[in-house]
Amino acid sequence: MHTAHIRPWRPIAAAALLLGSLACGGTQCDCVQPLGGPVPAEEQVLDAVQLRLTPQAFDFLEQNLPGLLASMLPGGLAFPVPPMHQEFDAWIFSLSLDICEAGCELQADIAGATLARVEPDRLHLTALANLTGLLTLGGDVECKVPIAIQQKPVEADVILRVDPRDGLLSFGVQGLTVAITDEDYELECYGMLGALVESLKGFLTQMMNEQISGQLDSALGGMLDQATCLACGFYTGGCPGGSACDGEYCLDGADVCLTNPLGLAGSLDVGALLASVVPGLSAELEVFLAAGQQAEPAVDPLVVADGLELRMIGAFDAERNRCVPEPDPAELPPVAPAPRLPFAADNLVPGSAVPFMLGVGVSDAFLDRALLKAYLGGALCLSLDSGLSDMLSSGTLAMLMGSLDTLTRGQNAPVRIALRPQGVPGLIVGLGTFTVDNLGNKIIDDPLLTIELPDVALDFYVRVDERWARVVTLTQDLRLLLGMDFLPDNRVLPVFDANSIEIGEVVASNYELLAEDPAALEQLLPTLLGLALPMLTESLGVIDIPEIQGFLLEILAVRGELAKLDGSAGFEHLALYANLGLVSAPPPAPRETRAWVREVRTPAWSAMSIHAPGGPAYPEVALDVGADRAGPAEYSWRLDGGGWSVFQPGPRLVVRSPVLALRGEHRIEVRARTAGAYRSLDPSPALVRVDIAPPRDLPVAADRPAGPSLDRLGQPGGELRVGEDAAAPGEPQAGCATGPGSGLALGLLALALLGLRRRA
Secondary structure, three states: OOEEEEOOHHHHHHHHHHHHHHHHOOOOOOOEEOOOOOOOHHHOEEEEEEEEEOHHHHHHHHHHHHHHHHHHOOOOEEEEEOOEEEEEEEOOEEEEEEEOOOOEEEEEEEEEEEEEEEOOOEEEEEEEEEEEEEEEEEEOOEEEEEEEEEEEEEEEEEEEEEOOOOOEEEEEEEEEEEEEEHHHEOOEEEOOOHHHHHHOHHHHHHHHHHHHHHHHHHHHHHHHHHHHEOEOOOOOOOOOOOOEEOOOEEEOOOOOEOEOOOEEEEEEEHHHHOOOOOOOOOOEEEEEEEEEOOOOOOOOOOEEOOEEEEEEEEEEEOOOOOOOOOOOHHHOOOOOOOOOOOOOOOOEOOOOOOEOOEEEEEEHHHHHHHHHHHHHOOOOOEEEEOOOOOOOEHHHHOOOOOHHHHHOOOOOOEEEEEEEEOOOOEEEEOOOEEEEOOOOOEEEEEOOEEEEEEEEEEEEEEEEOOEEEEEEEEEEEEEEEEEEEEOOOOEEEEEEOOOOEEEOOOEEEOOOOOOOOHHHHHHOHHHHHHHHHHHHHHHHOOEEOOOEOOEEEEEEEEEEEEEOOOOOOOEEEEEEEEEEEEOOOOOOOOOOEEEEEEEEEOOOHHHHOOOOOOOOOOOEEEEEEEEOOOOOEEEEEEEOOOOEEOOEEOOEEEEEOHHHHOOEEEEEEEEEEEOOOHHHOOOOOEEEEEEEOOOOOOOOOOOOOOOOOHHHHOOOOOOOEEOEEOOOOOOOOOOOOOOOOOOOHHHHHHHHHOOOOOOO
């Protein structure tokens, strides 16, 4: 029996690339452009993101690997057999053969596979391959060689490596073989020399496979280079210092290629990302997030407890925007390796008996750096105007600031609100738990994320005589308390409750054009913030969790993990636990929502003061709600296009907001889902419209003499500029194709969680 060795590289390399895709997601964003060069090492956070694939995940992958490979390689696992010529001398005969003179092709598919985990750094692939096709022999004899090899064992090792030069992760394939024998195929020959060819079958098998192996070895090497070597054009500035381009790849002084980052490396145009929500924003953020670690796998294993654990190196960088003051160095979060997240040894979601397939931990240190760089780059310098909401107009604000009507000569003029954070923001990761208040409403107990914005200046401008005039600035500390939920199309949704915004001491300034007393203006802040909040929360938006090569994530839990080691509030990691599912699997049937107004309650204006005894009392709209089909349902609402509320049980909802103090028609959207089943959410919310009368005892008289006229002052505060020049209200904005509602602060979280890709 003659045995030959064929190396079918494509199925094995695809399996190796699958592991990279699990870390990298495979998403794309037109707003990400190449970096000029590597992000400085002093900005990099080790263990910024950690991932664990459990044994249950590998069981799932093994069951679905054939379909996965087919989706990754839509052309199939085909490889060509090149034309070959061979001369044979046998006894008194000579034989001239042309093998595949016109070219041949063999098709392979994987019938089944297992991926054994071998500590500390390898996955051993054992697969069964089917190989089909037709080879031809010509020349002195004509033969057909039909190939129909079934259930042949294939074995290989995928080796995970850490580049000591930069800590980046790469991989290689070793020991890839499949044994093919003479008995695996038959010759169908014609002519007098057919029997002679049959006697040479063993030699012919060896010769053909040596030729094919050479071709496949070359293809495998090129494919691995493409996947693991840094291309010369990866950075716009060319190969990093100390390396040179050989025409394709960046090589160091020893002619070894630099490692290609498996992850995301690019410059994110935040202004373009949010163009449809915040026109005119100018902010760019350099992002680097790639699989890697400091130590070799022999010291810091990648295969742990029969699962695979990958770590990622993360960094953000940005030029300071002119809207941001120079920060105090003492306020900057440090760059330090994040504490290692100890994934549960039982592979269960903490606090439950539910097993998970994929665990992701995003370090608080990395999130702090992301928020810092977003702040410095101007991503939090927002400009909101009348083009985004009918409520944002001088006619609306004149209800709260009576002298504004005099300033605009009774006209309903456009309004802008500019948000200028003046202090370094902070972020605290919490448990993300909910509770029920004494009225039976579900509220946020321990916020998943607390975003602290110190010294936030809100500038209010009115367009008068074709000029933007600043009428007041309100400065305060803000804390934004967020929960998190999920949409049926697997997007992360930040959710709010009535206590999600905490306001520190309010100081009014630049109010010379108004007749109101500054103390009275400061009392307006909750309502004015409520007016701006819909647009601010829209900028937070939703976060796309991408498909992973034909799989989607079925989210099980998101929570804080590992209490802060320094004893401060919060947790060291934002952890996500999920199972893998098939994109082709049908989602649960969505619910259909019904909602109607039961009662409207408007308290006296004096009761809405932030200094009212017991806290402010805001207007309320009580709704009766229901959903189709039997079974428990829960409901979420949003007011005037703002953020979505925490899900509540029915059949009664209470919408409470300072925005309802504004006279006019308000829109309340309500959507239902089966309790606890986020993929059953109604995609078409029920819409309720409600007209609100002005609150009782609304002040209309000015508390002090009006200031100088606009004509005398010219342009108080000057033209509004946030970052760069803002476009006029209603002007079309160029955006980038990221889908609706891509996020700001939580958009950065998306990059950290799973919105990652290896730049093509």
